[in-house]
Amino acid sequence: MKVRINCMLILWLLVMNTAFSQGRMELTDLKGSFNYGKSVAVFGGSVSVIPASDTAKALWKKYLGMTITNYGVGGAGFSSLQGKSLQQQVNEAGVFDIYILWASTNDYTNHRAIGNYTDYTEFDGYDTTKLTTQAGGINYCIKRIYEINPQAAIYFFTSSKAFNDRGGYDPYYENGMNRYVEMQKQICALHGIPVLDQFYTGGYNIYNKQLYYHDAIHMNAKGYKRLGELQVSFLAFP
Numbered sequence: 001m002k003v004r005i006n007c008m009l010i011l012w013l014l015v016m017n018t019a020f021s022q023g024r025m026e027l028t029d030l031k032g033s034f035n036y037g038k039s040v041a042v043f044g045g046s047v048s049v050i051p052a053s054d055t056a057k058a059l060w061k062k063y064l065g066m067t068i069t070n071y072g073v074g075g076a077g078f079s080s081l082q083g084k085s086l087q088q089q090v091n092e093a094g095v096f097d098i099y100i101l102w103a104s105t106n107d108y109t110n111h112r113a114i115g116n117y118t119d120y121t122e123f124d125g126y127d128t129t130k131l132t133t134q135a136g137g138i139n140y141c142i143k144r145i146y147e148i149n150p151q152a153a154i155y156f157f158t159s160s161k162a163f164n165d166r167g168g169y170d171p172y173y174e175n176g177m178n179r180y181v182e183m184q185k186q187i188c189a190l191h192g193i194p195v196l197d198q199f200y201t202g203g204y205n206i207y208n209k210q211l212y213y214h215d216a217i218h219m220n221a222k223g224y225k226r227l228g229e230l231q232v233s234f235l236a237f238p
Contacts, residue, residue: 030063030064031065033236033237035064035066035098035235035238036064036065036236037064037065037066038097038098039066039067039098040066040067040096040098040099041071041094042057042069042072042100042102043072043086043089043093043099043100043101043102044076044089044102044103044157045075045077045083045104046073046074046076047105047217048070048157049073050074052218052221052223053224055221055228056227056228056231058228059231060231063232063236064235066098069096071089071092073089075106076089076104076106077104077106077112077137078103078107078134078137078138079107079113079136080131080137082107085137086101086137086138086141087137087140087141087144090148091144094148095148095149096149097153098152098153098155098235099149100155101142101154103156103157103159103180104159105159105177105217107134107137107180108159108167108177108180109162109164112132113134114133114134114135114179114183115130115133115134115135115183117135117183117187118135119131119133119136119139120135120136120137120140121139121190134180134184138184138187139187142187142193155193155194155195155196155235155238156194156195157198157231158184158185158195158197158198158199158200159181159184159198159199160202160204161199161202161205162177162216163213163216164217169205171199178199181199185197194234194238196230196231196234198227202226203226203230204219211223212226
């Protein structure tokens with residue numbers, strides 16, 4: 001019996017030591033990320049650039065040592081018809097290690113055409129008339145970034161939920177924003193771009209929106225902290 005107890009004690013000590021070691025590893029693991037210390041350019045609408053969004057980006061800097069340059073402009077979308085579009089923003093960018101396309105809700109809320117995943121690609125001969133669609137705008141941004149930096153790492157953040165109407169948060173609503181998000185993911189699949197699905201996995205809903213949103217579309221600092229933790233996890237090991 002005494003031998004059995006001693007064996008159990010040794011086993012328990014080994015487990016606790018392993019758990020402790022793993023806990024310590026988790027605090028330093030991000031320095032082992034391929035993306036640690038990289039330069040980052042961010043493109044998007046207001047959700048990517050409002051002051052509260054700095055809460056998320058501060059986590060990128062803290063845990064991943066990233067240097068961040070913001071190109072986002074309020075009201076922007078991927079469609080060339082939507083504000084200072086992400087197409088225009090990308091045109092102004094220089095060389096960075098990482099380019100983040102942070103989708104807004106503006107193409108959806110302003111009823112811009114979704115388009116087809118083949119818009120402005122080799123499949124249609126880079127038809128510039130398709131740049132008015134969300135799909136054409138995304139394909140333009142990806143193509144243009146690789147022209148600026150052929151070795152670029154491109155990551156895509158999908159649109160997050162919005163609560164201005166049912167379509168902004170219900171993934172099954174017939175004419176909802178889910179259609180725009182699905183197109184975002186299809187295009188990224190075509191080009192092999194890693195995607196953070198903020199619409200489906202952000203964790204925001206009608207029961208907790210009052211904690212994380214300061215209006216129907218924009219998150220508060222607490223909401224961006226929650227989102228930033230998800231983004232750090234994604235950016236560390238995409």
